[in-house]
Amino acid sequence: xxxxxxxxxxxxxxxxxxxxxxxxxxxxxxxxxxxxxxxxxxxxxxxxxxxxxxxxxxxxxxxxxxxxxxxxxxxxxxxx
Amino acid sequence: xxxxxxxxxxxxxxxxxxxxxxxxxxxxxxxxxxxxxxxxxxxxxxxxxxxxxxxxxxxxxxxxxxxxxxxxxxxxxxxxxxxxxxxxxxxxxxxxxxxxxxxxxxxxxxxxxxxxxxxxxxxxxxxxxxxxxxxxxxxxxxxxxxxxx
Numbered sequence: 001x002x003x004x005x006x007x008x009x010x011x012x013x014x015x016x017x018x019x020x021x022x023x024x025x026x027x028x029x030x031x032x033x034x035x036x037x038x039x040x041x042x043x044x045x046x047x048x049x050x051x052x053x054x055x056x057x058x059x060x061x062x063x064x065x066x067x068x069x070x071x072x073x074x075x076x077x078x079x080x
Numbered sequence: 081x082x083x084x085x086x087x088x089x090x091x092x093x094x095x096x097x098x099x100x101x102x103x104x105x106x107x108x109x110x111x112x113x114x115x116x117x118x119x120x121x122x123x124x125x126x127x128x129x130x131x132x133x134x135x136x137x138x139x140x141x142x143x144x145x146x147x148x149x150x151x152x153x154x155x156x157x158x159x160x161x162x163x164x165x166x167x168x169x170x171x172x173x174x175x176x177x178x179x180x181x182x183x184x185x186x187x188x189x190x191x192x193x194x195x196x197x198x199x200x201x202x203x204x205x206x207x208x209x210x211x212x213x214x215x216x217x218x219x220x221x222x223x224x225x226x227x228x229x
Contacts, residue, residue: 058208065205071192072202077104078128078188079162079169079206
C-alpha cells in the first residue's frame with residue numbers, strides 16, 4: 001500500500017464515519033425521564049401491596065375457620 | 081435455564097406436598113403407633129402420599145403448557161385444582177373405607193364427623209388455601225426455577 005492508497009483510504013474512512021463532536025449531547029434532556037422512572041417504582045410497589053388486601057383477607061379467613069373448626073384440619077391435610 | 085422446563089415445573093409442583101409428607105407421617109406414627117388409636121389411617125395414606133404430590137407436579141406442568149394460550153394466573157390455576165382433587169380424593173377415601181356418608185354428616189377416618197352444612201365452607205377454604213399456596217409458593221418457585229412467564 002503506497003502513500004496514495006493510504007490517503008485514499010483515509011478519505012474513504014472520513015466519508016464513511018462522521019466526525020464525533022466533542023460536546024455531543026442527546027436531542028432532549030433524559031434526566032426527567034430517569035426521575036419519573038425512579039418515582040414510578042415505589043408507587044408500583046405500593047400498589048401491589050394495596051392489592052394484597054384480598055390475599056390477607058383469605059388468609060385471615062382460613063385461620064379463623066381452622067380455629068373455629070379444628071376437626072377439619074386432618075381432612076384438609078388429607079386432601080393436600 | 082432453557083432446558084427441561086417441564087421437569088422443573090414438576091419439581092416446583094411437588095415441592096409443597098413433599099414438605100408436608102413428613103408431617104403426615106409423623107402424625108400417623110403418633111396417632112397409630114404411639115397413641116394406638118383405632119383409626120384406619122394407613123388406608124387413607126395412599127391418596128395424600130402417592131397421588132397428590134404427583135398430581136401437583138402434573139398440574140404445574142399443565143399450567144406451564146397452557147399458560148401461553150390461557151394467560152391464567154397461577155393462583156387461579158391452583159384454585160381450580162381442588163375441584164378436581166375433591167371428587168378423586170372422596171372416591172379413593174370411600175373405596176378404602178375411610179369416608180362414609182351418614183344422614184347428616186360425612187365421617188372421615190371413622191372418627192371425624194363433618195356436617196354436610198360445613199362441607200361447602202370447608203371446600204371454599206380449601207380453594208382459598210390452594211389459591212394462596214399456588215400463588216405465593218409454587219409461583220415463587222416457578223420464578224426461581226426460571227419457568228414463570
